[in-house]
Amino acid sequence: MEEQNKVMLHGTWFSPFVKTVELALKVKGIPYEYVEEDLKNKSPLLLKYNPVHKKVPVLVHNGTPICESLVILEYIDETWTNIGPRLLPQDPYKRAQVRFWSSFLQQQLLQTLFAVIKSDGEAQENAVKELLEKLKVLEEGIKNFPDGISFIDHENLGFLDIVLLTMFGTYKVQEQVIGFKVIDPEKSPLLVSWLSALFELPVVKEGLPPHEKLVGLLQYIRQNALNSAPV
Amino acid sequence: MEEQNKVMLHGTWFSPFVKTVELALKVKGIPYEYVEEDLKNKSPLLLKYNPVHKKVPVLVHNGTPICESLVILEYIDETWTNIGPRLLPQDPYKRAQVRFWSSFLQQQLLQTLFAVIKSDGEAQENAVKELLEKLKVLEEGIKNFPDGISFIDHENLGFLDIVLLTMFGTYKVQEQVIGFKVIDPEKSPLLVSWLSALFELPVVKEGLPPHEKLVGLLQYIRQNALNSAPV
Structure with a gap:
């Protein structure tokens, strides 16, 4: 095949x-x-x-x-139903949960994170506030995840884990560029332990883009956005 | 069951x-x-x-x-796999096409249509220009649809037909509120014939919200947006 x-x-x-x-x-x-x-x-x-x-x-x-x-x-x-693990669970309700949270991560959270990166001053404060609210929603969501929609309960990386890494795979780069911690382990303990478990996996570690190169690019994007923002 | x-x-x-x-x-x-x-x-x-x-x-x-x-x-x-017709086709590529165009309709086109409704003057001209470009993209897309991803080739309403109606089910209301035609049959002949076929179906006709009531609501939304827009 x-x-x-x-x-x-x-x-x-x-x-x-x-x-x-x-x-x-x-x-x-x-x-x-x-x-x-x-x-x-x-x-x-x-x-x-x-x-x-x-x-x-x-x-x-x-x-x-x-x-x-x-x-x-x-x-x-x-x-590729016969190769490797299934990315989505079988149960329709669990599949719905995976799709719901994937869309939340990719559309809502990523957008807000970019707003933080591309702003400063009051605009950035507002964006950070929004980001913290969304992280709170996510943490509450993780608390109520049904069994088996994320790696937390499984051996293999699934759909939602992969999408989570779209969002947070390089959060240390983002934190370095904006100069403060995005994810607070006190407020987001479940998210932090989920991410830590994912970062342990060789397939994740090896796939990360070069840290310094990405810092440089994000700094450039941030500077460009700040220069073109209305005063 | x-x-x-x-x-x-x-x-x-x-x-x-x-x-x-x-x-x-x-x-x-x-x-x-x-x-x-x-x-x-x-x-x-x-x-x-x-x-x-x-x-x-x-x-x-x-x-x-x-x-x-x-x-x-x-x-x-x-x-409900055993009740009524399947909403998505079976073939993975066709399913991908349905999801791709559904996301285009729901995220891209609907957003632009709302921008047209909520603006006037130069802002509206720009939004209309963007809408026309997206309608052109959609028309080109319909031309290349694989068989069986929409009602065009089938007896039953499918996923993509239903999402198309999310977007255009009440386009006559929208045209009345903004005062000009959104869909030009000359430029979008395939879209128009697709919509006409859908509007023939009793399940679609009966499900439409009351025209005049919706006109009133959209006029209110438009007026509100115009009043709060920066001058």
Whole structure:
């Protein structure tokens, strides 16, 4: 079966959404070829594969492109059913919980974290306040997770663990760039122990982008945002 | 099986996301009880069921709440596998296409449409320009849809048709409120014929909110947004 399957991933080294897909492919044990894209000079192939958003990641499976990281994760889980662990649980309610929290992490939390990184002064204070509220919601959510929707209870990385790493895989980089702790172990003990368990795994450790290089990039993004913000 | 399943839907009459879930339940033929929520005075039950977003729709199945319309649609399809038509196609690539376009419709297009409704002058011109570009992208997308991801080729309403109606189910109301045509049949012939086919169906016709009442509400929302916009 593997011989018929040619898998290519178009990405860029710093995109957390690309990391999500890479991690899913590695957890499943699916061999793939990686193509680094220059987002300032997008390749004709990327524009052909993702004419709607013109973004990475794009997974190309036997010549057919699939776009959007969460859509790709579902596709991987539904296509390679006989290889590696299942990414989503079987039970419909647990699947719903995974999708609900994945969307919360990717849409709500990540957006707020970026608002913190791209602002200072009062705007940043407000963004931090919002972030802390959302982290509180997440901590409360984790407390009530049904069994088996995250790594906490399992041997293998699942869908939600992978999406959590999209959001927090490089939180130490983010903390270094903004100059203060984003995650307080006192207030988010469950999140911290979940993340610690994930960071122990070789597949996670090895997949992290180079720390200093990412610090440099985020500092550049932050400075750019601050320079162009209305005074 | 039906007797064990108690289904309640918490909603509000004007929410397109609630309509999405109602339509899915009707297409599947799942009996449910509807609870109208007053969003200005949210019930303790709604706050208990959706503490994260405090929003409708919430589907409560045998006492267990499921939130977010697209998550609920997947849940319905995965739970009632033996009742009514399947909402998603079987093929993983087609499923990926349905999810990709659903997310485009619900996140990208709906947001832009609301920006048009809530603005005037130059801001509205820009929003209209963006909307027209996105409609062009959608038309191009429809042209390349694989067989069987929408009603175009089928007897039954599927996931993507239902989400399309979230977005465009009341476009005539929107056109009346902003005073010009949103969808140009010359530029969007495939979208128009898709919508016309959907509007023929009794389940769609009967589910539309009262036209004049919705016009009044949208006019109020538009006026409120214009009054509070920075000059």
